[in-house]
Structure formats: structure tokens, C-alpha cells
Amino acid sequence: MARTQKNKATEYHLGLLKAKLARYRAQLLEPDKKGGGAGTGFDVQKSGDARVALIGFPSVGKSTLLSKTTHTQSETAAYEFTTLTAIPGVIEYQGARIQLLDLPGIVEGASQGRGRGRQVVSTAKTADVILIMLDATKSEEQRRLLEIELDAVGIRLNKQKPDVVFKRKTTGGITLNTTVKLTKTDEKTIRTILASYKLHNCEVMIREDITTDEFIDVLIGTRKYIPCLYVYNKVDSISLEQMNKLAREENTVVISCELGLNLDYLIERIWEKLGMVRIYTKKRGAHPDLADPVCMRKGATIEDVCNGIHRSLLANFRYGLVWGKSSKFSPHAQKVGLTHLVADEDVVSIFTK
Numbered sequence: 001m002a003r004t005q006k007n008k009a010t011e012y013h014l015g016l017l018k019a020k021l022a023r024y025r026a027q028l029l030e031p032d033k034k035g036g037g038a039g040t041g042f043d044v045q046k047s048g049d050a051r052v053a054l055i056g057f058p059s060v061g062k063s064t065l066l067s068k069t070t071h072t073q074s075e076t077a078a079y080e081f082t083t084l085t086a087i088p089g090v091i092e093y094q095g096a097r098i099q100l101l102d103l104p105g106i107v108e109g110a111s112q113g114r115g116r117g118r119q120v121v122s123t124a125k126t127a128d129v130i131l132i133m134l135d136a137t138k139s140e141e142q143r144r145l146l147e148i149e150l151d152a153v154g155i156r157l158n159k160q161k162p163d164v165v166f167k168r169k170t171t172g173g174i175t176l177n178t179t180v181k182l183t184k185t186d187e188k189t190i191r192t193i194l195a196s197y198k199l200h201n202c203e204v205m206i207r208e209d210i211t212t213d214e215f216i217d218v219l220i221g222t223r224k225y226i227p228c229l230y231v232y233n234k235v236d237s238i239s240l241e242q243m244n245k246l247a248r249e250e251n252t253v254v255i256s257c258e259l260g261l262n263l264d265y266l267i268e269r270i271w272e273k274l275g276m277v278r279i280y281t282k283k284r285g286a287h288p289d290l291a292d293p294v295c296m297r298k299g300a301t302i303e304d305v306c307n308g309i310h311r312s313l314l315a316n317f318r319y320g321l322v323w324g325k326s327s328k329f330s331p332h333a334q335k336v337g338l339t340h341l342v343a344d345e346d347v348v349s350i351f352t353k
């Protein structure tokens with residue numbers, strides 16, 4: 001691929017090579033039935049409302065962060081590879097419980113290895129948010145190297161799933177439709193890739209100006225689209241100018257674990273990245289329980305709230321009362337049905353038959 005000149009004429013040839021490469025990688029990475037070669041993560045039970053994984057080179061301060069933000073102590077030391085397994089802790093954020101996973105440091109090539117490095121990146125796949133932890137005193141290069149490792153195991157950081165509908169069929173050939181103009185790939189390339197995957201009967205609807213790589217991602221189907229924050233630690237050891245420059249970058253938080261600097265802000269940013277809402281439930285005549293919210297993904301409805309409290313609520317549901325941001329009559333209660341979308345910090349009462 002490096003030897004091939006990039007132009008309109010070679011585009012589809014490159015696409016073909018990319019598809020091949022992706023297929024071989026997938027074979028290498030996906031657990032096969034015989035076992036062996038499988039990239040399984042550390043066996044840590046998920047707990048709380050969400051999971052956040054710490055990925056970084058050795059000695060960047062991952063364990064120090066866990067020890068400072070949770071009640072769990074993870075061994076920290078000035079030498080590399082102090083942490084040898086996954087250590088879970090719990091961040092308590094206004095009643096929500098976020099599992100923070102401290103992981104061993106990884107080095108370049110972690111995704112290819114059979115050992116711990118591979119286990120680390122595989123564990124990252126199970127996270128709702130990934131924190132890429134970086135040493136602010138080291139070169140910018142480290143960030144790109146980590147991104148490559150995560151990319152190689154099928155993790156797509158801060159990206160949405162491409163807006164492509166793909167359906168396998170048994171007959172009828174290939175139906176390819178696009179609702180937008182493709183500027184980064186073309187129909188010929190797409191058709192070549194489909195053929196290289198032996199997909200001769202399928203329906204493809206492309207609704208976004210995707211790249212060839214993104215199309216391959218859709219075909220492979222096991223990609224994980226995970227939000228990510230870049231966390232630069234040890235800003236106590238760099239100049240104010242350098243710190244300001246880093247802090248202004250997108251999806252970036254600067255901290256110092258040692259000085260306890262900006263840690264509360266980091267947790268707020270994690271919460272925002274998780275895209276969750278906290279719903280406080282309230283019994284008739286009582287105050288809402290602000291210490292114990294029901295946590296759900298953004299886009300949740302009253303129906304989800306019912307399911308989050310107790311299954312029996314749904315069968316006997318009459319109506320809900322909502323106080324807060326999603327209520328039109330805030331601060332007064334609004335009477336709502338099952339499809340009402342709830343917002344962060346809403347107070348909800350459910351009335352049953």
C-alpha cells in the first residue's frame with residue numbers, strides 16, 4: 001500500500017488491499033472456536049452505572065489517579081510496569097457510581113502481542129469511556145501511538161457508527177444506494193470490497209460521506225465506537241504556557257494527580273462523556289431521594305425509568321409526574337406518558353393502577 005501512488009485510478013486497488021488487511025486482522029483478533037489467539041480481557045466484573053478504562057504507557061500515573069479518585073488503593077511506583085493486572089475502583093459522582101479500571105501500562109505493539117498488552121486493549125473494548133492517560137512531560141507522539149494500538153483492535157475513538165445500512169441477502173445481487181455524494185470513496189471501490197468479501201447478494205444504503213475504511217468497518221461489524229478523553233497528567237512539571245496549550249485541545253483534560261489538581265473537573269468531564277442522565281425518584285408526599293438516582297443513557301424515556309425501578313411498574317402504569325429540565329411547567333409537575341424523554345436531574349414520580 002505504501003508503494004502505491006494515491007490517485008483516482010488506484011483508489012479501488014487500495015480499497016481492495018485495505019479490505020484484505022482488515023479481514024486478516026479480524027481473523028487474528030476475533031476469538032476463534034478453538035481458543036488460542038483470542039484477545040480476551042481481564043476478568044473483572046462490571047459494576048456500578050458505567051465503566052471507564054485507563055489506558056496509557058507505563059508510569060504515567062494511572063494507579064495514582066485510581067488511588068486519588070476512589071477508595072481503592074492501587075500500587076504506585078517510580079518504575080515501569082508496577083501494575084500487573086486490572087484493578088477496579090469506584091468513583092462516586094453525585095449518587096452515580098462509575099467503575100474506574102486501572103490497567104497495566106502498554107507499549108507499542110500491544111495489540112499484536114499475545115500477552116498482557118493484548119489483554120489490556122481488549123479490556124478497553126468493554127469500557128463506556130476510555131481515558132487515554134499521557135505524561136505531559138513526554139512527547140506528543142505517545143498519544144498517536146496509543147491511538148494506533150486501540151484502532152488495531154477495532155476501537156474507534158470519539159466516532160459515531162457510520163450511517164450505513166447493510167443487509168445480507170440470499171439472492172438478488174447487490175443493491176447499492178447512496179443518499180449523499182461520495183467524495184472520499186466511490187461505488188467501484190465499494191463494489192470491489194463487497195466482492196472481495198464474497199458478498200454477492202446484499203443491500204447497501206450509504207447515508208453519509210464515508211471513507212473506504214469506514215465502509216470496511218461496517219462490513220466487519222464488530223467495531224466498538226467508544227468516547228474518549230485525553231488526560232495529560234503531571235502538569236506540575238511543565239510550564240504554564242505548555243499546560244494552557246494542552247488544555248485547549250479537544251477532548252482533553254490536564255491534571256496533576258500528585259497535587260490533586262483538576263481531578264474534580266476530570267470527573268465532571270467523564271460524566272459528560274458518558275452521556276448519562278440521573279433521575280431522582282419520588283414517592284407521593286415525600287421528598288425525592290437525591291442520594292440514590294437511577295442512572296440511564298441519554299435518550300431514556302419514562303418507560304426506561306419504570307424498568308430501572310421495578311419491572312412490575314410497567315404493567316400497572318397510569319402516568320408519571322416530572323419536575324425538572326424535561327418538564328414544560330418546571331418547577332411545577334408535568335403529567336407524562338411512557339414515551340416522555342427524561343433529562344438529567346429530573347425528579348420523577350410513577351403512578352400505578
Ligand SMILES: Nc1nc2c(ncn2[C@@H]2O[C@H](COP(=O)(O)OP(=O)(O)OP(=O)(O)O)[C@@H](O)[C@H]2O)c(=O)[nH]1
Nearest residue numbers: 059060061062063064076077081082083105257258
Ligand atoms: N510529577 C508528578 N508525578 C506523578 C504524578 N502522578 C503520578 N506521578 C508519579 O509517577 C510515577 C508512576 O505513577 P503510577 O501511578 O505508578 O503510574 P502507572 O501509570 O500506574 O504505571 P504502571 O502501573 O507501571 O503502568 C510515580 O512515581 C508517581 O509518584 C503527578 O501528577 N506529577
Ligand SMILES: [Mg+2]
Nearest residue numbers: 062063082083
Ligand atoms: Mg499502575
